[in-house]
Amino acid sequence: MQARREPGYGPMTPIAEGEWAGWSQWGADPFEALTGPYYCRYDADGRARTALRAEDRHMNGGGFMHGGALMTFADYTLFFVCKATLDDAPAVTATYNCEFVGAVTAGDLVEGAGEIVKAGRSMIFARGTLSVAGEPVVTFSAVVKRSGGRP
Numbered sequence: 001m002q003a004r005r006e007p008g009y010g011p012m013t014p015i016a017e018g019e020w021a022g023w024s025q026w027g028a029d030p031f032e033a034l035t036g037p038y039y040c041r042y043d044a045d046g047r048a049r050t051a052l053r054a055e056d057r058h059m060n061g062g063g064f065m066h067g068g069a070l071m072t073f074a075d076y077t078l079f080f081v082c083k084a085t086l087d088d089a090p091a092v093t094a095t096y097n098c099e100f101v102g103a104v105t106a107g108d109l110v111e112g113a114g115e116i117v118k119a120g121r122s123m124i125f126a127r128g129t130l131s132v133a134g135e136p137v138v139t140f141s142a143v144v145k146r147s148g149g150r151p
Helices: 030-035 067-086
Strands: 012-014 024-026 039-042 048-053 091-100 109-119 123-132 135-146
Touching (some): 030 067, 067 123, 067 135
Antiparallel strands (some): 048 109
């Protein structure tokens, strides 16, 4: 049996050179490490942004980015948007709705952004968009629930 890892999101690690200079990598989620790499940053106005370069391994049999891969990246975006409000508290996605409104092909730069609609004591309501070249490809809304974690 594998040892349980400590919960947490991990630090933001800045990228200093190459295509992703000015971005950071954030998170310690093993599934996101498998499906990424994902990048994040805060714009000058403080707005959370995420990005992913679509690769062949993200594509479905039709040659477009798999819906599950897009939903996973949207969930990463959701948690990055909620990061400051969560203040490293454990949390889970309680509800998640998305609409696929465009296509993504290999090589596309997929960018994510979102906003918190309302934050309560235990729930955060948020919405966001994934886009390619400024055109939306996925819209989503979700509820993040602060949790105490499992023993």
